[in-house]
Amino acid sequence: MKLNYFACFSTLAATVSSQLLVLPFGRHPASDERPLKMDPVGPGGPSAPSAQGGVILSDVMGKERSVNIFAGFTRDVVSISHRLDDSSQNSTILAPLNSAIEKLPRKPWEDARDYETLGTNAYEGGDGQERAQRNIRRFVEAHVVPSSPWQEREKVKTLLGDREVWWESKDGKKLIQPDNIEVDSVASQVGNGEVWIIRGVRNYS
Numbered sequence: 001m002k003l004n005y006f007a008c009f010s011t012l013a014a015t016v017s018s019q020l021l022v023l024p025f026g027r028h029p030a031s032d033e034r035p036l037k038m039d040p041v042g043p044g045g046p047s048a049p050s051a052q053g054g055v056i057l058s059d060v061m062g063k064e065r066s067v068n069i070f071a072g073f074t075r076d077v078v079s080i081s082h083r084l085d086d087s088s089q090n091s092t093i094l095a096p097l098n099s100a101i102e103k104l105p106r107k108p109w110e111d112a113r114d115y116e117t118l119g120t121n122a123y124e125g126g127d128g129q130e131r132a133q134r135n136i137r138r139f140v141e142a143h144v145v146p147s148s149p150w151q152e153r154e155k156v157k158t159l160l161g162d163r164e165v166w167w168e169s170k171d172g173k174k175l176i177q178p179d180n181i182e183v184d185s186v187a188s189q190v191g192n193g194e195v196w197i198i199r200g201v202r203n204y205s
Contacts, residue, residue, distance in 0.1 A: 055190045057084040057091060064187050067095040067197055070143070073108065077137045080144060080159075084192075090148040091193040094158075094176060096201045097184065104201060108139040111205075142204035148193035162204045179203050 061084060062071035074080050074093075083089050101108065109132035114122040123132045141160035150156070155164040167176050167183070174183040181200035188195045 056087050056192045057093065057190055057195065060188045060190055060195060061093070061095075064095075064195070064197065066097050066099075067187070067195075069098045069101050070095045070140075073136055073140050076133070077140050079137075080140050083144070087192050089146070089192060092145040092148045092150045093193065093195045094143040094145065094181075094198050094202070095187070095195055096143065096198055100198070100200050109133075109135045111135050138204070142202045143198075150194075158202075158204075160204055165202070176202070 058081070061074055062068055064071075074084065083091060084093075106112065109123070111131075114131055114135075122128060138160055142158050142162065144159045145156055145165065146159055147154070147156050150167070153166050153168055155166045157164055163178075165176060165178070167174055169175075175181065176183065176198060179200065179202055181198050181202065184197040184199050186194060187197050
């Protein structure tokens with residue numbers, strides 16, 4: 001049985017290339033949403049659209065084509081999906097560009113240790129699906145900061161809890177540390193947090 005994640009990833013990658021589809025996210029109507037403003041990050045810190053009253057993260061995830069692969073993964077993780085849908089829990093989403101995910105040596109649901117232990121069939125069958133889901137959850141959790149607004153040089157652990165991350169402005173760029181990942185833009189600022197588009201993937205292994 002072919003892994004569902006592989007099929008989904010291939011479909012998303014093709015979608016990104018053709019730019020024919022924007023994946024929907026969440027269960028909320030879009031009648032009160034505004035078009036996302038893609039503001040570049042300035043030298044002094046984030047330059048984000050003003051907070052949209054009544055709109056939450058689940059309303060805006062998946063609206064930006066350049067990160068719709070990551071947005072799709074957030075839908076697959078129930079705990080994350082619920083968090084983005086909860087107006088009482090603030091988060092800063094570090095959403096890697098599709099191109100950054102596609103450049104990874106392994107897919108986000110793959111772990112070299114699984115292959116070392118179980119071989120090429122590591123993600124076949126029911127147990128394989130569970131392993132893949134667990135790896136996807138870790139990937140997504142590593143890119144969700146449970147804080148917003150997130151102040152410069154404020155150190156906080158992501159939901160994965162692996163290590164502290166922070167951001168700083170340097171040479172006119174906004175960088176996520178300690179991995180030195182550049183923030184491409186702040187895509188949205190809503191009632192329960194912000195979506196930051198980043199040009200790389202966190203090293204969380």
